[in-house]
Amino acid sequence: MKSSKISDTRYLLPYNMAKKHFLETLKSAFVVKQIASSSEKFSILESFEWGLYKNNLLAIRHENQSISLWNKHNLFDIELAQKIDDINANSRFWWDFPDCTAKEILKPILDLRSLSPIYKGVLKIEQLNLQNEADKILVFCQLMSIYKPEQPRTPIMRQIIITPVTGYTKENGQAIELIRDLGGFKASLPPLDSLLGAIGVSAQPYTVKPQIEIPPSMPARSAVSSIINIMIEKQRLTEPGIIKDIDTEFLHHFRVAIRMLRAAIAHLKDVFPQHEVPILKQRFGDLARETNKLRDLDVFILDQERYMNLLPESIRNDLAPMFNDFQQNRQTEAKRISRWIGSKAYRDEINELQSLFENGYSAMETLWSEKPSIELAINKIQKTYKKIYTAAIKITHTTPDEDIHKIRIDCKNLRYLLYFFGSQFNKKKIKIVGKHLKSLQDTLGIFNDLTVQGEFLKNYLYQLEHKPKKDIMLIASLGGLISTLYTMKIQERDKCINELAIFSNDENRQLFKETFIVSSDTLPSQLQQKGNAE
């Protein structure tokens, strides 16, 4: 990223300040020379997760559709912009951009996310030089104004950037004095926040992970209800993105949110009346299952290049008809899901489910519903871990794949329990537990993906049987791909066995024992004594 060490000084100016008054004030001490001026419609671009904001970056799309990218130190400095040219309005993903520095910066930040406009306005930038009679520049000035498109006369934000010139400190001070006389003031917030604040946009970084702090003494049912409620909210935030089919991550996070809340229902079921659990699971499950096909297609299409590269170059392109099929199916399926999410049937169902948890789930008391949430957390985390290590130590090279998949599901549930209740335990230890779990989950995840992908391709192969015209080369390349995936799966299986052995070793068991306890800083002493006695 281009960055400048010049000590720019940014001042916000009163938005209703008359330009004439501004220039006359500066002219009282300097020869003011206007160098360049541009005015254009622009939009601020962001990903749904506010990835750019989180990385202190700002991207705008210009009227000609090109994109400028800045870091927070040089916002709107035209010379320091990383530009993405030769693109159109449909260029929203990093892979749509031609090779350039900005693309390299955006690639890891956006990943699968699309850039979308979060604000549209008119941007006016005026470069002014404050000079002496001999035409020597003493201070650089840049006046930046943002207007609402419907109010092109009154800016909603006006900012002046003063850039000192070496050797002219006195003149720089003089310019700052004049700016202050005009009512200019230094923004108290960081540059990006100050910009967003002035144009009335509030940053809302999204993450599907629940960042919650459940009080340890909170009754278990209230805690679980609040977790589920948060996850429903996260799920619902993805709905507009799925309806507009902005990027594939919206559906992915929709499903992850449901998966997490279903895990909460299934694993923390003791807080709900027994007969209501399967109904809740079924209702949320139905919502997720509706989207299975689209997600499968998304996963395959996103991985197209990787699949192609698994085959010898000579038969790589023979896979193309399959991906064309997938693309066509995806279009149809995405439209269907878009209609479904926008339908009254879906809305009614999710509204009803949401209303069950919004103000705490109301039902008959159960054995666990009123116990402190930390007791539930310890009980479930310890049980899930025990389930994993007892299964893990039985794994041998002849264990069926299904058993490994079951462990993977338990690991996922353990991960979710850590998300939900992690804040109730020692931070450092939770971090270590999380790290060990992640390493295991990554390996199990690859193993599972390879199995699922192999199955998916086999099913596609069987479908080809019914086609009147058989493409022999496609069938051959599919065969090649399936066998490559199988070989990879075998290798990955060995890695899984090793990782499982590490995860269930004595050291890790001790770590779990020490981490998930009632400690003095989480609960009142009464409960602590009780917890430790148990």
Place this chain on the structure above:
Amino acid sequence: MKIVASYSIKGGVGKTAASVNLAYAAPKAANETLLIDLDPEGASSFYFRIGASKKEKSSYFFTKKNRLLSQVKGSNYKRLDILPANLSFRNFDIMLNNMSQSKQRLKELLSSLKINMI
């Protein structure tokens, strides 16, 4: 920090032209740039309309760093500063030649400018 020197004992080969153009291009790529004009004719400084104090002596170059730094002036281009030429630089090459460890001293001085200039 990168140090680029444009040097030749022959005249008219484009030393000044190369220096000023490089000095103009470098800040366009966001590099903080200092153009040190050691040519007593001061053609580079003239390009950027910057004159030097007549009081300076070439010996100050190594002995009075703060005094040297105070001579640095910003150009009409952002991120490009100039240490303008001085008539006393006319024997700068002879001075360097007579100095012990001249290369090392010049290198140390230029490296330290980076810290002082920011």
